[in-house]
Amino acid sequence: MTGAAVKARVEQVYREDSRRILATLIRLLGDFDLAEEALHEAFFVAVERWQRDGVPDNPRTWLVSTGRFKAIDVLRRRARFNASRPMLIAQLEELEQADWSDEDVEDDRLRLIFTCCHPALAADAQVPLTLREVCDLTTEEIARAFLSAPATIAQRIVRAKAKIRDAKIPYQVPTLTELPERLDSVLRVIYLVFNEGYSASVGNELTREYLTREAIRLGRILMELLPEPEVMGLLALMLLHESRRPARTSPNGELIVLDEQNRSLWDAELIAEGCALVERALTTRRFGPYCLQAAIAAVHAEAPTAGETDWPQIVGLYDVLLRAVPSPVIELNRAAALAKRDGPLAGLTLIEGILARGELQDYHLAHSARAEFYRQLGRVEEARAAYERALELTQQMPERRFIEGRLKALE
Known part of the structure; x- marks a missing residue:
């Protein structure tokens, strides 16, 4: 060579x-x-x-x-x-x-995740540490995922490493009796890894397939260790999102929104596996946020066309999810679903309320959704201002080009 x-x-x-x-x-x-x-x-x-x-x-x-x-x-x-x-x-x-031996290597990342998510570590340090050490995300990328300052994230990582060293935290997968109490942080880590791969926070490419592949692999390993409903839900959620990958970008890498995707390109095997896991998890009646998100993804996946999507069911699932996990991001997603069911004004009203509370001010998707509703309502100047704000906050090139295209269309 x-x-x-x-x-x-x-x-x-x-x-x-x-x-x-x-x-x-x-x-x-x-x-x-x-x-x-x-x-x-x-x-x-x-x-x-x-x-x-x-x-x-x-x-x-x-x-x-x-x-x-x-x-x-x-x-x-x-x-x-x-x-x-x-x-x-x-x-x-x-x-x-x-x-x-090389056989040990396959499970070492899972051991490392549980070490990084040990309850002796500060809760706000567990996920950043794991994303940095297990997935090689930069401090800046992690900070954007957390809507936090890079210096703050760096300090948390340094302190967590010192705690692991000084407290001699064991490098091992917990016993089955310890595993449930450690599960929430691990699921959150795996999902953040997947999200960074599914929609990269920065860079020239929309996705990083190696990260989504690794998150799904870790999810499968965790399923073998602990086949709990929320583990099933997270794995199903990742599989259902991953099924759309071939349709999410054009041949030249441009972003294609969900309504405009060619659904014949969606991976039918991943959809079938994901939907089966959702059904299995929901039948336990011990499901949580990941199961509910997976159920929403399953409704999207089962719709033959965008126009046949069961938006009332999706809004209902978001209502349940929001009660389980109050979050402005979930509110934002619910607003997008509500707009599909009741029209853009209904969605816009909810987003304006979120921003008026001072939440999601620096989240580009909130301003992008707001701009889209303004555009649909014919309020061009307000749509332009919202798109420009979203553009200021977006550091991923395909999303920037998408927003720039929307701005150009307004002209």
């Missing part, structure tokens, strides 16, 4: 497997920062060695081994400079003697 081809292969492995490798290194090393340093050292070495020796049959195993040996070298240097630290010597000896 040429040097360029090797570099491209290294970049591909980093993109697809770096977080699995990092999770294994964290388990082996017991230290987030040391594992991250070892990860980057391993990939740096790979660029040189793979050009000379060829790409190994199992790049992931090679990278874990290389990272582990690089970490051992770091610890040896530290031990030489500070031989009085018995804990450091013990850590080095344990690492040198540790056995591991």
Whole structure:
């Protein structure tokens, strides 16, 4: 392979497997920062060695081994400079003697998620830490997902890492008796990972398929561990959304809204699996927010055309969801459904009420929906102002081009 081809292969492995490798290194090393340093050292070495020796049959195993040996070298240097630290010597000896196999790697990310969502950590740090360490999202991307400041998110992540180290929080999947109380944070993490893949917060592409694929994989693993209704609901929700992926963008990457999608492109197998999970979860009568959201997605998926969508049923499901989880974002989604049932003025009235309370002021979808209702009502100047505000808040290029197209159409 040429040097360029090797570099491209290294970049591909980093993109697809770096977080699995990092999770294994964290388990082996017991230290987030040391594992991250070892990860980057391993990939740096790979660029040189793979050009000379060829790409190994199992790049992931090679990278874990290389990272582990690089970490051992770091610890040896530290031990030489500070031989009085018995804990450091013990850590080095344990690492040198540790056995591991590639079979362990598959579950390491799930172990890492549960570690990051440990109840000893602050609730507002669990999800950002997991998104950063498990999914390689930047601090800025996480901050946008949380509508928060990057500096705030960074501080939470640093404090959480220190807590894991100092409290010696175990790197393991909880027992079945501990699992339910830890489940809410884990489900939230997996869904945020999926959302970042399904609709990227920034960048030139609408979606990041590797993130949605990984979130669904983690959801399936969790289903095997704990087949509870909300786990079923989350997996169903992700599958039903993922089924629309082929129809969400044009061949040149432009955004296509739900009403205008070619439904023959939707993945029928994912829809069937998702709907079956929804039915299975709802029959337990112990369902929660994820099941309700999945039920809404199932109503969309089962409609042969946009015009045949059962909007009264969707509004009713949003009513139940809003009572279970009061949220301005859910209110916004309900407003969009209500507008389909009762007309744009009904939806606009609800959104104006949300914004008047000071909520969702910096959420571009609120202003975009508001602009769309103004446009449908023929209030062109108000629609233009709302679209311009949405454009100011949008950092994803396909969404920006979509809004720019709407603005141009107003002219």
